[in-house]
Amino acid sequence: MDIEPVLAHYRVRLKRVRKDYLRGFCPLPTHGSEQSRESFGVDAGRNLWACHSASCCQARNGKVSGNILDLVACIEACSIREAALRLRGWSDTSRETGLPDQLVSKGKRAGRSQEELPRLPFTLWLRWHPYLEQRGIQRQTAAWFGAGYYGGSGFLRGRMVFPIHDERGELVAYAGRVMDGREPRYLFPPGFRKSQVVFNLHRAVKSAARQEV
Numbered sequence: 231m232d233i234e235p236v237l238a239h240y241r242v243r244l245k246r247v248r249k250d251y252l253r254g255f256c257p258l259p260t261h262g263s264e265q266s267r268e269s270f271g272v273d274a275g276r277n278l279w280a281c282h283s284a285s286c287c288q289a290r291n292g293k294v295s296g297n298i299l300d301l302v303a304c305i306e307a308c309s310i311r312e313a314a315l316r317l318r319g320w321s322d323t324s325r326e327t328g329l330p331d332q333l334v335s336k337g338k339r340a341g342r343s344q345e346e347l348p349r350l351p352f353t354l355w356l357r358w359h360p361y362l363e364q365r366g367i368q369r370q371t372a373a374w375f376g377a378g379y380y381g382g383s384g385f386l387r388g389r390m391v392f393p394i395h396d397e398r399g400e401l402v403a404y405a406g407r408v409m410d411g412r413e414p415r416y417l418f419p420p421g422f423r424k425s426q427v428v429f430n431l432h433r434a435v436k437s438a439a440r441q442e443v
Contacts, residue, residue, distance in 0.1 A: 233301070250276075259386075290304070361390060392405055
């Protein structure tokens with residue numbers, strides 16, 4: 231599989247600098263270097279990518295570049311083996327339908343159905359921020375929903391962040407909102423689509439069950 235359809239799947243937009251070389255903003259969730267603009271480069275001819283930002287290098291133990299498997303594993307926060315399985319499922323579906331990979335990916339997310347989003351293998355440490363009170367949100371409400379300010383590294387740094395769970399209550403993603411007028415106002419992980427999950431559904435189902443009893 232070529233790297234460009236994979237980038238298209240994750241809606242990564244890069245500028246073509248040369249015939250087989252693209253450059254732009256880094257899509258990796260490990261990227262937190264605000265000073266590093268357009269640090270992400272792709273050699274489409276060799277199916278390799280690289281990010282020279284300090285945050286990505288540190289997160290990957292000093293490793294600057296990688297292949298397609300490394301890219302999927304980093305974006306999806308999964309192992310290399312899981313990345314390979316997702317790419318294989320994606321490719322198999324493409325061959326069965328005869329459609330390009332980037333079109334098939336709109337119906338399936340890396341070989342999984344929309345109802346089978348992978349559980350996140352980590353949790354973010356969030357803290358209370360006065361901005362929440364300005365928005366009329368009490369501490370108890372923020373704690374109940376797990377929302378708070380994220381000051382760590384990555385693409386959600388400096389945002390108000392709230393967790394997203396699937397219908398079973400499994401943590402599948404985080405979303406972040408800016409506290410000023412910058413765009414985009416909301417950020418979701420690369421490849422994640424809001425239509426994949428109904429927010430707070432797992433709590434609503436439990437509440438409805440208690441009312442029926």
